[in-house]
Amino acid sequence: MIIEPRMLGSQKLLGAPLHRLSGHTHRHIVRAWLMAASVMGLIGIVLYGRAALWVLLTCVAAAVGVDTICSLLSRNRTPGRTERAALTGLLLGLTFPATIPWAVATFGAVVSILIGQVVFQGTLQPALVGRVVAQFVFSGYLSLGGALAYSPVLTPGHVLMGDIRSAERVADYRGWIESQESTTFEAYELERPVQILRRFAVSQVEPDGDLRYTPLIRDLLPPWEDTIFGVVPGGIGETCTVGLIIVGLYLIHRGFLRWQLPLTVLASAAFALSILPVEIARDYRWFPALEFEQDRAVGMAYILYHLTSGQLMLTAFLLAGDVTASPMRVHGQILYAAGIGVIAVFMRLYGVLDGECYWAVLIMNAFVTTIDRQIRRPVLGT
Amino acid sequence: MSLLSRYLGPKQAFEGGLFLPDQKAEYARQPIETLPVDGPLHVPLSHMADWSVEPVVRVGDRVLHGSLLSEPSGSAGLPVHSPVSGRVTAFSRAWTPYDGLVPCVTIEPDERNEVLSSRHGFENESVIVQLARHGVMCQSPRAALHEYLHAAIARGVGDLIINAMETEPYLAADLRTVVEEPGRIVDTACELADALGVVRAIIAVPFRHRRVVRRLNSEAEGRGVEIVALADVYPQCSPVLLVKSLLDREIPPGGAPLDVGVVVLPLSSIRSAAHALLDDRPVTHAVMTVAGDAIRQPGVFRVAIGTPIERLANRLGLASPMHQVVFGGPLTGVSVDNLSTVVTSECTGALFFKSRESVSPVPCIRCGWCVEDCPIGIAPTDFLKSESRSAASAMVLLQADACID
Numbered sequence: 001m002i003i004e005p006r007m008l009g010s011q012k013l014l015g016a017p018l019h020r021l022s023g024h025t026h027r028h029i030v031r032a033w034l035m036a037a038s039v040m041g042l043i044g045i046v047l048y049g050r051a052a053l054w055v056l057l058t059c060v061a062a063a064v065g066v067d068t069i070c071s072l073l074s075r076n077r078t079p080g081r082t083e084r085a086a087l088t089g090l091l092l093g094l095t096f097p098a099t100i101p102w103a104v105a106t107f108g109a110v111v112s113i114l115i116g117q118v119v120f121q122g123t124l125q126p127a128l129v130g131r132v133v134a135q136f137v138f139s140g141y142l143s144l145g146g147a148l149a150y151s152p153v154l155t156p157g158h159v160l161m162g163d164i165r166s167a168e169r170v171a172d173y174r175g176w177i178e179s180q181e182s183t184t185f186e187a188y189e190l191e192r193p194v195q196i197l198r199r200f201a202v203s204q205v206e207p208d209g210d211l212r213y214t215p216l217i218r219d220l221l222p223p224w225e226d227t228i229f230g231v232v233p234g235g236i237g238e239t240c241t242v243g244l245i246i247v248g249l250y251l252i253h254r255g256f257l258r259w260q261l262p263l264t265v266l267a268s269a270a271f272a273l274s275i276l277p278v279e280i281a282r283d284y285r286w287f288p289a290l291e292f293e294q295d296r297a298v299g300m301a302y303i304l305y306h307l308t309s310g311q312l313m314l315t316a317f318l319l320a321g322d323v324t325a326s327p328m329r330v331h332g333q334i335l336y337a338a339g340i341g342v343i344a345v346f347m348r349l350y351g352v353l354d355g356e357c358y359w360a361v362l363i364m365n366a367f368v369t370t371i372d373r374q375i376r377r378p379v380l381g382t
Numbered sequence: 383m384s385l386l387s388r389y390l391g392p393k394q395a396f397e398g399g400l401f402l403p404d405q406k407a408e409y410a411r412q413p414i415e416t417l418p419v420d421g422p423l424h425v426p427l428s429h430m431a432d433w434s435v436e437p438v439v440r441v442g443d444r445v446l447h448g449s450l451l452s453e454p455s456g457s458a459g460l461p462v463h464s465p466v467s468g469r470v471t472a473f474s475r476a477w478t479p480y481d482g483l484v485p486c487v488t489i490e491p492d493e494r495n496e497v498l499s500s501r502h503g504f505e506n507e508s509v510i511v512q513l514a515r516h517g518v519m520c521q522s523p524r525a526a527l528h529e530y531l532h533a534a535i536a537r538g539v540g541d542l543i544i545n546a547m548e549t550e551p552y553l554a555a556d557l558r559t560v561v562e563e564p565g566r567i568v569d570t571a572c573e574l575a576d577a578l579g580v581v582r583a584i585i586a587v588p589f590r591h592r593r594v595v596r597r598l599n600s601e602a603e604g605r606g607v608e609i610v611a612l613a614d615v616y617p618q619c620s621p622v623l624l625v626k627s628l629l630d631r632e633i634p635p636g637g638a639p640l641d642v643g644v645v646v647l648p649l650s651s652i653r654s655a656a657h658a659l660l661d662d663r664p665v666t667h668a669v670m671t672v673a674g675d676a677i678r679q680p681g682v683f684r685v686a687i688g689t690p691i692e693r694l695a696n697r698l699g700l701a702s703p704m705h706q707v708v709f710g711g712p713l714t715g716v717s718v719d720n721l722s723t724v725v726t727s728e729c730t731g732a733l734f735f736k737s738r739e740s741v742s743p744v745p746c747i748r749c750g751w752c753v754e755d756c757p758i759g760i761a762p763t764d765f766l767k768s769e770s771r772s773a774a775s776a777m778v779l780l781q782a783d784a785c786i787d
Contacts, residue, residue, distance in 0.1 A: 019708045026745075078744070324747050326750075328748055328749075328754070328761075377397065380632055380757075
């Protein structure tokens with residue numbers, strides 16, 4: 001809609017004619033995001049093989065197809081609409097594990113567009129709307145509370161071209177590179193790090209004498225550098241922390257994501273994790289960050305594992321910062337991001353639902369209107 | 383640059399604003415050059431379209447540089463003087479950038495450029511009478527400078543701010559003026575401060591030009607004029623934000639600096655006033671930036687009033703066919719589509735561009751940068767919610783009034 005001055009009863013011409021422009025339009029924003037998401041998609045294809053490629057392609061194709069049908073039916077051909085649908089499909093694909101069948105991917109993409117984009121107009125992050133609805137409908141494939149505890153990741157010798165369905169559980173898993181000789185299959189089947197951390201939070205990991213955190217870090221979790229490079233099982237775009245930080249920095253550099261938002265998501269999550277108690281041997285211990293065992297800062301390691309083991313990084317850098325679904329001002333975004341971090345940690349430690357970070361984003365999306373109304377600048381001179 | 387300026391530079395008194403690419407480095411070091419007159423001039427007989435004027439010359443008269451061409455016939459108005467010596471050949475109408483068609487007189491220059499000797503050099507006149515006699519205009523607000531000063535005295539102002547913040551891209555005329563004649567600017571500021579009877583006189587200059595600030599400081603030492611360096615963020619040149627930054631007073635929406643007891647004068651008026659007060663010469667030339675990507679030799683020039691922009695562009699070398707001419711800055715200026723538009727005393731810049739840039743309206747995606755960057759806190763997204771006047775809430779109407787652009 002173009003504002004005409006007489007509509008508002010002001011003699012002033014609103015929006016003086018700017019003769020020189022920066023050249024940036026909303027299409028540039030969507031394209032930059034699409035580029036960032038594509039990089040994560042490529043990394044996912046390297047880590048999870050052809051299956052990941054098919055999931056991503058199905059999501060994008062279904063999203064673009066449904067969006068095209070909608071735009072034809074409603075005769076609403078907004079420029080940039082197709083790019084936005086593709087971005088939604090791609091982000092949705094990044095949250096899925098590579099092992100899901102095509103029907104789940106298609107269903108998620110259709111729901112994302114029809115409900116997230118058309119009905120809610122993007123006020124809830126549309127990709128996540130599709131993700132959580134698919135999680136309910138196909139709870140066998142997308143764990144609704146730990147049903148998908150084990151999932152595969154390709155071995156070092158079979159990245160990119162390997163078949164993720166040829167997977168085997170490795171009895172004595174020592175790390176992605178180190179365990180290469182112990183399997184003849186193309187993929188390891190491992191317990192997802194997030195799942196291990198959730199089990200730990202509800203006292204399902206037995207302490208080793210006085211040592212409470214050491215068994216978790218020494219015996220169960222993969223090496224920390226594996227979670228940094230993403231060679232652990234999980235969603236297609238969830239695991240590779242390095243890649244997510246790089247694409248996030250790219251978006252920040254372009255000015256299409258404010259640095260305060262991902263930083264606050266991670267900082268608030270770390271803050272909540274360092275305080276909230278963990279149940280170990282029927283004993284609630286507050287302030288896990290302060291735990292030391294055998295002169296090792298195991299509490300800090302525990303928090304770092306939480307931050308890098310999946311979902312939280314993807315949420316912080318790509319999902320939470322969606323321009324339409326997040327608050328408009330920086331102060332509002334900080335509040336929103338803090339909410340996401342704390343709710344995600346709460347749900348991870350004490351909740352039963354899987355995909356806790358996605359739920360946290362959707363919950364905070366519901367508060368965006370309120371946040372925007374509260375965080376308002378006073379007009380100069382009033 | 384922006385991050386460094388934001389944290390190491392002077393404190394900014396308002397949120398938002400933009401650090402724009404300023405585009406002036408190419409010619410900001412060249413001195414102001416006077417362009418000789420090389421063709422007939424169409425001098426507008428009136429500075430503003432609603433002033434009634436009476437010409438005092440007839441067709442065939444010979445005029446000198448500085449001789450009177452027209453006088454105001456009503457109570458409001460300013461006299462107009464000839465920028466060149468020559469012969470009056472016709473009376474017609476000319477396009478001006480801010481007023482449209484106004485009556486003009488065409489002067490065919492003779493190459494001699496004889497200057498009318500100053501008659502009033504030793505007369506004991508007040509500052510305000512001298513400004514009126516020499517035809518000094520004020521650009522913002524658009525008024526005769528002496529009338530604006532009268533209004534200011536009647537309202538009882540306490541502060542005078544001289545606005546040398548040229549934060550729009552391309553424009554460099556004010557910067558060159560401060561570099562070349564800092565002493566005259568300070569002298570004139572003192573004169574005007576005395577005439578107004580203000581308590582404080584402040585010259586606001588961009589923080590980035592440190593040497594200019596230092597030079598002005600040394601000129602102003604002990605003169606009762608303060609030099610304040612402000613951040614180079616874009617709408618800092620707006621009077622509303624200057625008053626907020628320098629005096630921490632907020633002008634109510636739709637109001638003027640006079641409402642809070644401040645006079646804000648643009649540096650271009652001070653430049654003309656210096657000419658009138660210190661040299662006793664009428665305003666016959668405009669100091670303006672001629673730039674843009676279609677011009678081969680951009681720079682700051684002293685251009686005779688009444689020069690058609692087409693001749694100006696041809697003289698400075700048109701690199702390619704131009705598609706847009708903007709008078710003033712690229713963000714707040716006016717675009718003209720008539721190449722016979724003439725330069726008036728209010729022109730501070732003429733920008734010639736190869737292409738015309740525009741955006742087609744697209745739906746808002748709530749990226750929020752407009753809300754963040756607006757210097758006075760308007761939320762443009764609120765306007766989208768009010769599709770009709772009845773739906774526009776009081777708050778939205780208030781915001782519309784508060785807009786400074």
